[in-house]
Amino acid sequence: xxxxxxxxxxxxxxxxxxxxxxxxxxxxxxxxxxxxxxxxxxxxxxxxxxxxxxxxxxxxxxxxxxxxxxxxxxxxxxxxxxxxxxxxxxxxxxxxxxxxxxxxxxxxxxxxxxxxxxxxxxxxxxxxxxxxxxxxxxxxxxxxxxxxxxxxxxxxxxxxxxxxxxxxxxxxxxxxxxxxxxxxxxxxxxxxxxxxxxxxxxxxxxxxxxxxxxxxxxxxxxxxxxxxxxxxxxxxxxxxxxxxxxxxxxxxxxxxxxxxxxxxxxxxxxxxxxxxxxxxxxxxxxxxxxxxxxxxxxxxxxxxxxxxxxxxxxxxxxxxxxxxxxxxxxxxxxxxxxxxxxxxxxxxxxxxxxxxxxxxxxxxxxxxxxxxxxxxxxxxxxxxxxxxxxxxxxxxxxxxxxxxxxxxxxxxxxxxxxxxxxxxxxxxxxxxxxxxxxxxxxxxxxxxxxxxxxxxxxxxxxxxxxxxxxxxxxxxxxxxxxxxxxxxxxxxxxxxxxxxxxxxxxxxxxxxxxxxxxxxxxxxxxxxxxxxxxxxxxxxxxxxxxxxxxxxxxxxxxxxxxxxxxxxxxxxxxxxxxxxxxxxxxxxxxxxxxxxxxxxxxxxxxxxxxxxxxxxxxx
Ligand SMILES: [Ca+2]
Ligand SMILES: [Ca+2]
Numbered sequence: 001x002x003x004x005x006x007x008x009x010x011x012x013x014x015x016x017x018x019x020x021x022x023x024x025x026x027x028x029x030x031x032x033x034x035x036x037x038x039x040x041x042x043x044x045x046x047x048x049x050x051x052x053x054x055x056x057x058x059x060x061x062x063x064x065x066x067x068x069x070x071x072x073x074x075x076x077x078x079x080x081x082x083x084x085x086x087x088x089x090x091x092x093x094x095x096x097x098x099x100x101x102x103x104x105x106x107x108x109x110x111x112x113x114x115x116x117x118x119x120x121x122x123x124x125x126x127x128x129x130x131x132x133x134x135x136x137x138x139x140x141x142x143x144x145x146x147x148x149x150x151x152x153x154x155x156x157x158x159x160x161x162x163x164x165x166x167x168x169x170x171x172x173x174x175x176x177x178x179x180x181x182x183x184x185x186x187x188x189x190x191x192x193x194x195x196x197x198x199x200x201x202x203x204x205x206x207x208x209x210x211x212x213x214x215x216x217x218x219x220x221x222x223x224x225x226x227x228x229x230x231x232x233x234x235x236x237x238x239x240x241x242x243x244x245x246x247x248x249x250x251x252x253x254x255x256x257x258x259x260x261x262x263x264x265x266x267x268x269x270x271x272x273x274x275x276x277x278x279x280x281x282x283x284x285x286x287x288x289x290x291x292x293x294x295x296x297x298x299x300x301x302x303x304x305x306x307x308x309x310x311x312x313x314x315x316x317x318x319x320x321x322x323x324x325x326x327x328x329x330x331x332x333x334x335x336x337x338x339x340x341x342x343x344x345x346x347x348x349x350x351x352x353x354x355x356x357x358x359x360x361x362x363x364x365x366x367x368x369x370x371x372x373x374x375x376x377x378x379x380x381x382x383x384x385x386x387x388x389x390x391x392x393x394x395x396x397x398x399x400x401x402x403x404x405x406x407x408x409x410x411x412x413x414x415x416x417x418x419x420x421x422x423x424x425x426x427x428x429x430x431x432x433x434x435x436x437x438x439x440x441x442x443x444x445x446x447x448x449x450x451x452x453x454x455x456x457x458x459x460x461x462x463x464x465x466x467x468x469x470x471x472x473x474x475x476x477x478x479x480x481x482x483x484x485x486x487x488x489x490x491x492x493x494x495x496x497x498x499x500x501x502x503x504x505x506x507x508x509x510x511x512x513x514x515x516x517x518x519x520x521x522x523x524x525x526x527x528x529x530x531x532x533x534x535x536x537x538x539x540x541x542x543x544x545x546x547x548x549x550x551x552x553x554x555x556x557x558x559x560x561x562x563x564x565x566x567x568x569x570x571x572x573x574x575x576x577x578x579x580x581x582x583x584x585x586x587x588x589x590x591x592x593x594x595x596x597x598x599x600x601x602x603x604x605x606x607x608x609x610x611x612x613x614x615x616x617x618x619x
Contacts, residue, residue, distance in 0.1 A: 012040050013040055014038065014041055014093040017037050020197050021325045023097065024073075024097060027101070028358065029358075033321060034068070034071060034097065035066060038067075040064045040088055041065065041066065042060045048083065054072040055069055055072075061243055062242065073099070079101040082097045083096055102328070109332070109362050110222055111333060112224075112433075113536070114432050114433065115535050116172045117173070117470070117471050117473070118175055118470060120440055120441065120472055121159060121174055121177070122154070123176055123177065124151055124154045124189070125154050126493050127495075128498070129159070133201060133204060139202070143202070148491075149188070154492070155204050155208070156179065156199070156211075160208075160212045160216075162496075163216060163221065169478060169521065171473060172220065173224060174216060177190045177226050179209055180195065181195040182200050182233055184233065184234070184235055188202070191228060191233070193232045193236060194237065195236075225330075225334070228339065229310060229323075229337075229347070231301050232306050233306075234305065246312055247312070249307040250298070250307070255299065255307065256295050257302075258301045259299065260279040260292075262281070262292060264279075276403070277370045279296075280296065286386040286387075297343065301339060307342075308343075311347070319347075335355075335365070336364075336367070337366045338367055340379055348389075352392025353392060363395070364392075364393050364394045364395075366380070366396050367396075368397070368399060369399055369442075371399060373424035376399055376400060377427035379391055380396050382428075394430070397437060397472065398434040401434075402436075402443075405463060409566070410456065411451055412566070414545075415547055415566050416545055418549050419541050419551075422467075433469065434468070434469040434470070438477075439460075439477055440472070444488075454516070457480055459613055461478075462613025463564060463613060466553070466615065476493050478522075479514040480513060481493070481494075494509075495509055523592065531560055531591070533555035534553050537554050537558075537560070540554060540581055547565065548564060548565045548566065548608065550564070552580075552582060559582065560617055561597075564608075565610065565611065566611065570610055572607050574604070575604040582604070582618055585619065588617070588618050589616060590614065594609050595607060
């Protein structure tokens with residue numbers, strides 16, 4: 001508002017500085033909850049200029065800094081911009097709410113299936129498509145490629161520019177770490193939100209995100225949005241002035257931390273060693289009191305990240321709408337859900353019901369950082385548990401498989417542990433949707449881990465891309481990128497920046513070692529693409545012991561055999577086929593790798609090279 005001589009703004013006159021959500025749609029939901037920020041917002045009356053919009057309820061708070069407005073959107077509302085007038089004791093003000101028609105839904109909100117292969121990108125570290133946003137005016141001194149915790153300049157346009165590379169590699173879905181606006185100079189990773197309705201300016205603008213989703217869809221790729229309902233960043237303006245007294249669990253000064261009060265000995269676990277996972281046991285324990293769980297679900301993550309009070313229905317509606325807004329405005333295909341166990345289960349049931357009512361195919365994949373499938377499976381949706389709640393979650397990252405693959409490949413744990421993880425698939429309603437992986441942005445690079453080698457990296461890909469589920473690959477592992485723990489595991493992809501010494505996006509720019517692993521991963525992804533059995537096929541154990549695991553993947557059309565040898569020497573195996581799916585096989589033929597196999601009576605005689613994965617077709 002321009003302050004003229006007739007209307008000099010009084011310091012305490014009402015004013016709206018922010019509307020969340022900033023836009024909505026007609027024909028989407030019967031109601032939208034608006035959170036207005038500003039001052040003097042102790043409204044006595046709110047009304048909009050469209051007769052089909054009805055303000056059903058308002059609630060002001062924090063001394064008039066916030067006003068909640070519940071707006072009923074009549075079925076016959078036309079698209080356009082609503083202007084709503086707020087009457088308060090110290091004057092009046094107004095705000096606008098653009099209401100758009102929904103665009104066609106064809107080709108959007110697709111969800112994932114076992115046909116997909118996922119690729120995880122940290123947008124700041126992948127490719128710099130727009131050097132003009134490297135250091136936004138509002139964030140001086142944040143860009144420095146020499147500092148591992150500063151912004152490096154990668155952005156959404158950089159990802160869009162390299163979709164052809166990702167297509168050539170053979171992945172079909174991209175998970176981007178959070179793209180919402182963050183607040184601290186070291187929040188390049190995206191997990192410190194200060195505005196849940198804006199794109200981080202270092203990464204681009206909303207238009208860039210929309211363009212990326214559209215371009216990905218045009219090239220047959222899907223996009224996963226990394227959503228974090230559990231917490232916001234420490235610099236979010238809500239922290240010093242929350243919209244409601246119970247907007248967060250606790251306050252900046254008085255809150256629990258997220259560390260479990262239980263010692264390892266409570267469930268008989270040996271002491272001494274630092275656990276490599278979060279302690280979720282009490283959350284799945286029907287005998288555990290609320291007191292044993294509260295720190296995990298209501299504590300501030302790492303003691304610093306403000307924990308949303310997801311038990312508050314107003315917070316619940318705000319967060320659901322936020323997820324709907326990102327889906328509707330971009331056409332995204334699914335959500336990767338951060339810190340899943342740290343949010344109460346009733347919230348998840350409501351959130352998923354609200355999302356799936358609008359987008360039935362949308363996939364949600366939860367992060368449950370734990371090695372035990374009896375723990376992780378509890379959080380998957382599709383079944384009610386002792387609390388009477390079905391979380392609604394589509395599926396999970398297969399952390400038990402992650403821990404096992406690293407133990408087997410890097411530390412020579414018994415190979416049979418892979419079959420041990422897989423036998424727990426009975427605990428899941430949809431095990432074929434699990435997401436096996438061997439690396440992500442929170443753990444040291446596989447190539448640099450103790451015990452790692454180029455050969456072991458190939459084995460990790462060989463298993464991840466042939467086991468059941470939707471495999472996830474961490475950016476750069478396909479060229480063997482090195483790196484230690486966070487943030488060294490988040491180095492810049494070589495070639496993503498003008499002037500980079502080598503451009504690993506192009507075959508001519510790859511070193512011999514980079515090209516070798518790239519070709520290996522590309523071949524595996526191509527074979528996975530060509531063989532339906534490797535994607536959605538039933539998995540059958542054929543042989544498993546200390547050193548090797550041989551399994552079959554069976555679809556209606558075909559049967560494949562995958563042979564993994566972890567030993568330092570070649571290995572011969574005789575695999576009996578009586579009473580297996582392969583009993584009547586007449587021929588076995590090599591599809592990938594260098595093992596040899598022949599059918600002899602009712603067994604396969606196989607010779608596997610040292611440290612190898614091979615794939616056969618069985619007819
Ligand atoms: Ca940039
Ligand atoms: Ca929480």
